[in-house]
Amino acid sequence: MRINVLQHTPSEGPGSIKDWSISRGHEMYVYHPYQFDGVLPAADQTDMLIILGGPMSPNDSDEWILNERTLIQKLLDQNVPIFGACYGAQQIAKTLGYTIGKAPAKEVGWAPVYLKSNAVPDLPEKLVALHWHEEMFEIPEEAELLFSSDLLENQGFVMNHRVIGLQFHFEPQADDVREIVVNDAQYTKGSLLKQSSDDILNHLVPKENKEVMFKLLDYITN
Known part of the structure; x- marks a missing residue:
C-alpha cells in the first residue's frame, strides 16, 4: 500500500503513523x-x-489548501482510507461542506478525551491526548462523533469505516512532542488548559496512544 502523507509544518510529522506503516x-x-x-x-x-496538523486554517485561501480539498474529495468518492489530525480533520470536514470556526476554548497541552462511539472496536473509554488548536470542525452528518473532551464536544469523528478525523493528536511520540514544544512554545499562551511548555514537555506520552493510533489505522484500512 502507498500511504501519502500531507505534512503542513516541519514540527508536526507522522510520529507513530510511520511506525504503523x-x-x-x-x-x-x-x-x-x-x-x-x-x-x-x-x-x-x-x-x-x-x-497532518499545521498552523494554517482550512478557511485560508491559499491555492494549495483548495487543491488539497479537491484531492480529498476524489479520494472520498473512491472510498480510499483517510486519516486527519487537527487541521487535517478540519480539511476533511470542510471538503464535505461543513463549517470550521473558532472553538469555545483554546486547547494547548495534555488533556483527556472520552470515547463517544463503539464503531472502532476495543478503544479505551478515556485517553490523555496532546491538544494544539483553537479552531474546531462541525461533525459531518455522514459521520459519527468518536471523541469529546471537557472543553470541546467535537473532538473526533468516524465515517463509513474509511475516514477518521481527530481534532487532537495521538500520533506524537516523545521526540515529536519535544520538537513541537521547542519550536512553538509561544502557542501555549491563552490556552484554557493553563500548561506551560515545561508542563507539556515533562508529561510522559501515554503508551496507549500509540496502541490506539494503530487500532484506528487498522480499522480504516481493513
Whole structure:
C-alpha cells in the first residue's frame, strides 16, 4: 500500500503513523505542500491519505489548501482510507461542506478525551491526548462523533469505516512532542488548559496512544 502523507509544518510529522506503516509493510511518501509550491500526490497513486496538523486554517485561501480539498474529495468518492489530525480533520470536514470556526476554548497541552462511539472496536473509554488548536470542525452528518473532551464536544469523528478525523493528536511520540514544544512554545499562551511548555514537555506520552493510533489505522484500512 502507498500511504501519502500531507505534512503542513516541519514540527508536526507522522510520529507513530510511520511506525504503523513500517510494521504493516507499507510504503510512505511525505509531501510538504506549504513549502514546495503546493506539490500534492495524484489520487490514482494514493492507497491511503494522512493529513497532518499545521498552523494554517482550512478557511485560508491559499491555492494549495483548495487543491488539497479537491484531492480529498476524489479520494472520498473512491472510498480510499483517510486519516486527519487537527487541521487535517478540519480539511476533511470542510471538503464535505461543513463549517470550521473558532472553538469555545483554546486547547494547548495534555488533556483527556472520552470515547463517544463503539464503531472502532476495543478503544479505551478515556485517553490523555496532546491538544494544539483553537479552531474546531462541525461533525459531518455522514459521520459519527468518536471523541469529546471537557472543553470541546467535537473532538473526533468516524465515517463509513474509511475516514477518521481527530481534532487532537495521538500520533506524537516523545521526540515529536519535544520538537513541537521547542519550536512553538509561544502557542501555549491563552490556552484554557493553563500548561506551560515545561508542563507539556515533562508529561510522559501515554503508551496507549500509540496502541490506539494503530487500532484506528487498522480499522480504516481493513
